[in-house]
Amino acid sequence: MKEIKKLFVALTIAMVSMMAMAVSCEQPEPEPEPEPVKEYNFDLFVCAVKHGGMSKNKNGTYVRSVPALTADQPRVEFTGKGIDITEDYTLESITKGKYYYQVPQKATGGFVKFHITKNAAGEETIVEDSEIPFKDNTYSARKYTHAWLADGKTLVIIGTANSAKQIIWTKIADSDAGMSILSEGTFDISVPTGFSAFSTSGLLTYRASDQKLYYFYLTKPKSGQSDATTSKTWIAIIDPTTMAVESNTEVPGDIMEETAGSAYGELMQNMIMYDEADNLYLSGLITVNGTEMGILRRIPAGQKTFDPSWNGFPNPEGKLLTIQYLGDGRALSYSQNNSLVEKLTIDSKVNFYSIINLSTGTRMRVKFDGTDLQYCGGRFSQRSVVVNGKAYIGVGGETEGEAEATYPTIYIYDCKTGSVEKGVELSKGFCFDIIRAMDAE
Numbered sequence: 001m002k003e004i005k006k007l008f009v010a011l012t013i014a015m016v017s018m019m020a021m022a023v024s025c026e027q028p029e030p031e032p033e034p035e036p037v038k039e040y041n042f043d044l045f046v047c048a049v050k051h052g053g054m055s056k057n058k059n060g061t062y063v064r065s066v067p068a069l070t071a072d073q074p075r076v077e078f079t080g081k082g083i084d085i086t087e088d089y090t091l092e093s094i095t096k097g098k099y100y101y102q103v104p105q106k107a108t109g110g111f112v113k114f115h116i117t118k119n120a121a122g123e124e125t126i127v128e129d130s131e132i133p134f135k136d137n138t139y140s141a142r143k144y145t146h147a148w149l150a151d152g153k154t155l156v157i158i159g160t161a162n163s164a165k166q167i168i169w170t171k172i173a174d175s176d177a178g179m180s181i182l183s184e185g186t187f188d189i190s191v192p193t194g195f196s197a198f199s200t201s202g203l204l205t206y207r208a209s210d211q212k213l214y215y216f217y218l219t220k221p222k223s224g225q226s227d228a229t230t231s232k233t234w235i236a237i238i239d240p241t242t243m244a245v246e247s248n249t250e251v252p253g254d255i256m257e258e259t260a261g262s263a264y265g266e267l268m269q270n271m272i273m274y275d276e277a278d279n280l281y282l283s284g285l286i287t288v289n290g291t292e293m294g295i296l297r298r299i300p301a302g303q304k305t306f307d308p309s310w311n312g313f314p315n316p317e318g319k320l321l322t323i324q325y326l327g328d329g330r331a332l333s334y335s336q337n338n339s340l341v342e343k344l345t346i347d348s349k350v351n352f353y354s355i356i357n358l359s360t361g362t363r364m365r366v367k368f369d370g371t372d373l374q375y376c377g378g379r380f381s382q383r384s385v386v387v388n389g390k391a392y393i394g395v396g397g398e399t400e401g402e403a404e405a406t407y408p409t410i411y412i413y414d415c416k417t418g419s420v421e422k423g424v425e426l427s428k429g430f431c432f433d434i435i436r437a438m439d440a441e
Contacts (some may be wrong), residue, residue, distance in 0.1 A: 003298070007270050034162050037388050039440040041065045041098075043116060044394075045091055046078055046408075046430035051346050052091050053268055053380025053433055061086045065116050065124050067440070069392050069410045082118065083124050092142045092267035093432060094155070098439040099129065101155065101174075102203045102267070103141045111157075111172065113179055117441060130178035137161065137168040137282035145201040145265025147213060149240050153348075154182070154242065158204050158215060158265075161186075164223050166196040169243055187245055189236065197223035199231075199262035203271060204242065209278035209301050213238035216282060218262045229287050231258055237304055247304065255306050256284040256297055260320055268434065269382045271327040275358070277301050281312065281331070283320045294320025294335055296356070312430075314361045321351065321379065326415045331356045332384060332391050333363065340375065347377040353384065353393055355418075366393060368411055368420045378433055387437045389415050392423065397432045413436040 045052075048060035064082035066073065085091075086344040088104065094101040098115045109131040119125045137159075139250050156171040170184040191198065202217030215236040222430035238244065260271045260283035271283045276284035280299040285292045296312035299305060313320050318336030333354050340350045352375050354363040365372040373395050376383070383394035390412055397408030408430070426432055 001090055005185050005234075007319070040387055040437040041067055041116075041440050042069050042392070043436040043438055044076060044426065044432070045434035045436075046093075046426065046432050047395075048430060051378040051381065051431045051433055053346070054404075060084065061091055063116065063124070065118075065425070065438070067176045068408045069412065069423045069435075071421070071423050075407070075427060077427045078430050079130070079427060081123075083398070085124060085126075089114075089126075090267075092264055094146050094267060094438055095438065096148065096174075096441060101146075101179075101374070103139050103144065105141050108133075108245060109138075110170055111139075111179065112176070115441075116438070130174075131361070132172070132179045132181060135181055135184055137170050137186075139170075142264050142267060143200045144202040144267075145215075147204045147206040149206055150208060150211065154240075156204065156206075156213065156243075159201050164200060167198055167202075167217065171243065175309075183243070187236070187238075187243075189245060189248055192219055192232075195219040195221055195232070201265045202262055203259050203265055203274045203282070205280065207274070207278060207280055210304075211240065212246070213240050214280065214299070216259050216262075218258060219375075222338060229257065233258055233284070235305070236343075245313070249267045249305065251306065252308075254286070255308055256282075256295060257286050258292075260322075268380060269322045270324050271322060273390065274325050274329065275325055275329070276327075280357075281323060281325075282306075283313075283323045283333075285319055288316075291338065292319060293320065296320060296323065297332075310348060312356055312358050312361050313363075318350065320382070322382060323356075324384060324391070326355070326391060327389075328415075330415075331357045331358060331387065332366075332413070334384065336379075337375070348379075349375045349376060349377050349398055351376045351381070354393070355413075364413070366413060366420065370423060373411060381433050383432055383435055385435045385437045386415070391415060392437075394432050394435055397412050397426065397428070397430060399422075410435075 012411045042067045046064045062078050062082045089104050113130040114128045139159045144157050147156050157170045163170045165188045171182040173180050173182050197220050199218035204215050208316050218231045222229050237246045273281045278301040284295050286295045293316040294313050297306045298310050304376050318338040320335045322334040326360050341348050353366040356363045377398035393411045396406050408426040412421050412423045
């Protein structure tokens with residue numbers, strides 16, 4: 001019996017020793033590779049006298065491209081510098097990589113692709129890379145919506161024709177060699193009884209998880225300015241390969257009366273976003289006590305209609321203008337506070353930035369050194385961009401006269417830590433409208 005016990009003890013010791021050796025030979029878990037930091041140029045758009053956007057300003061629109069927006073950069077000057085795009089191009093544009101795509105203000109009868117670079121003298125200049133004429137379907141400057149398909153090389157454009165009684169589409173192939181029209185057509189969607197027109201463009205997005213196009217559009221009692229109490233929002237789900245409409249569903253008015261944008265797509269402002277699970281979020285509006293107020297709705301991944309029980313923008317102070325996903329269930333919003341003025345205009349200083357917790361619907365003003373970032377003018381503005389784990393947010397600059405002008409300023413929000421630092425300033429005397437992050441050359 002003693003021999004058996006000795007053998008058992010010996011075997012136990014041997015097994016423990018082998019386990020210890022195995023553990024000692026295990027390699028430590030490798031640290032996850034940090035995401036590569038992509039190099040960007042930041043294109044800054046300003047307007048003279050008053051804010052631009054959606055053809056609201058003809059006083060002068062200028063753009064400058066800078067390599068960084070941090071506080072160690074020199075103040076960005078516009079007097080005598082930058083590119084004047086007033087006559088030729090629009091503020092509203094499709095962007096991808098280092099390129100802009102748009103129907104320009106100058107009469108070309110087609111669609112152009114261009115980029116901003118520096119000439120031999122170090123001055124910004126525009127280089128047009130490609131131009132394609134329209135075929136049967138024609139589009140006006142600003143008045144269309146768009147989405148890139150999964151290959152990143154196919155662009156879908158949607159707008160209206162025949163006094164906004166038809167919805168037309170064009171599919172464009174893009175490559176280094178140039179652009180070409182792949183196909184075009186008209187959707188088999190009719191203006192319903194009781195309505196006379198569609199919205200000018202609606203909003204279009206491609207969702208990767210189900211490989212479908214989601215097209216949000218309005219039907220209106222009459223063409224022109226819409227009224228949230230009489231317009232209806234619809235969702236058309238489209239097969240991007242055939243462009244066939246697979247479903248076309250009316251959105252109940254208590255869910256959303258209108259999308260936040262319906263006339264010019266997302267050519268300037270971000271109104272659609274996705275989270276890590278590919279839930280689709282759309283900013284819209286609903287009438288509360290006779291006043292149009294913001295609302296944020298979600299179409300969960302795997303579903304094709306809005307979740308009626310979910311609203312990420314409860315108790316609004318005014319309209320929700322733009323929305324951008326920051327990661328970890330948080331979003332950056334740009335919205336209005338209607339209580340600050342009796343009558344809203346494009347230049348009213350009532351717009352502000354907040355961080356939304358999407359799981360709770362709570363939101364907190366973006367602050368610097370414990371103080372809320374100031375209210376801004378610019379109803380049609382997109383002065384925020386999210387790249388490389390940071391949100392660059394521009395505020396200030398509105399003025400009625402040169403003497404009262406302040407420096408527009410960039411603030412940089414760290415998406416991981418929530419900390420905010422002050423970035424570069426822009427010159428006085430201009431209304432700051434857009435930041436765009438473009439691939440560096």
